[in-house]
Amino acid sequence: MGSPDALSAVRRAVREFLARHENLLAGGELFVAVSGGADSLALTDAAAQAAHRAGLRLTALVVDHRLQDGSAEVAATAAITARKLGADEARVLTVTVSGRGGIEAAARAARYAALRRALPEDGGLVLLGHTRDDQAETVLLGLGRGSGPRSVAGMRPLDPPWGRPLLALPRSATAGACAELGVEPWTDPHNADPRYTRVRLRHEVLPLLEDVLNGGVAAALARTAAQLREDGDTLDALSAELLERARDGATLDVTVLAQAPAALRRRALRTWLLGAGVRELTDAHLRSVDALVGEWRGQGGVWLPGNFEARRSRGKLCVEA
Incomplete structure (x- = not known):
């Protein structure tokens, strides 16, 4: 019963x-x-x-x-x-x-x-x-794949x-x-x-972690995900403000972006690129685009999934198909 x-x-x-x-x-x-x-x-x-x-x-x-x-x-x-x-x-x-x-x-x-x-x-x-x-399984998958805080933050209620x-x-x-x-x-x-993979996490990895760490692992991972979601929501709000300040039509003002921490810049850039139609962005893609702001040496454009290119010209960032 x-x-x-x-x-x-x-x-x-x-x-x-x-x-x-x-x-x-x-x-x-x-x-x-x-x-x-x-x-x-x-x-x-x-x-x-x-x-x-x-x-x-x-x-x-x-x-x-x-x-x-x-x-x-x-x-x-x-x-x-x-x-x-x-x-x-x-x-x-x-x-x-x-x-x-x-x-x-x-x-x-x-x-x-x-x-x-x-x-x-x-x-x-x-x-x-x-x-x-x-x-808990979702958080472990995100950790194992190095997918960043969005993935480790798990599923939203x-x-x-x-x-x-x-x-x-x-x-x-x-x-x-x-x-x-x-x-x-x-x-x-x-x-x-x-x-x-998820089956092995469920039947092998999580039980082993529960044994080694004396229980409570699933609950601890879920709490970690909740904390990361709260932090992420705050960063998303700040990055949205940054993106709004940096917008100049379809382009972004590099001077405005350069004044912000890299973590906020990359979140703003992610929103901007997704809005332009770019999909399947990875951390490597975002860091390469961010380098056009934070590590500018006159380098060429950055190729992105879907045949898009992000490039810097005359103090502006633009993305074109």
Whole structure:
């Protein structure tokens, strides 16, 4: 049997999350992504409780990635279970997984794209069942890849249209909630396949860290992510002010940028380049563009992904396709 405390904790987390962000629910409809696993089923129950109390309609969205034999049956079962747990409607979204970055990244991209397409034109809020353990894994992945503070800061509780009300709860809470509800979650075979990096983090790296550091590692990593997000939000606000001061039409004034710390400059440059249509920026790209300001020696332009070039001319930075 599960713990009533676990079920109560999950329901309370969702209820409080929706109360904090009720401005996003003006359309009267709430969505929840359902895989059939413990996290998404516990979330669906809690979302149904909170939605109906608030007079909202709850729609469950089940993505069938078609990566395994029998995936259609798994998706159909998840949809049926979601309705039993209180969803007013359950839709199965079938996707084709392809693209760069390996099967994990491609499946994630296909899943998020399908969920976005399912939303009404005026937007909506989709609840995702990510837990504190998922956050810890995300932080470790960011650390291992050297992706910078944005990656190590992990997932945001609210990143419209995505809402993650369970980020403060351990995975054991959702398992306990499902046991208390008497529902049998689906166990994805991919979640036990050591070919996937996140699986090895979950079953090998995190347990080893918990043992070596005497426990509490997942919670500590989640706290670190929260602290980095707070710091990052402050830096983003300061860099936005810097960018506004430096703007001169489509170009940037090098004199204004040069007076700011490099960390703020690079954040401002990142926003500027993304706004110009440059994608897949790396830290190396940003540092090369920043060198046109902080380490200017008359060097040529910097090539950027998508056939863009950033260059300095007459005290101005410009970026052109």
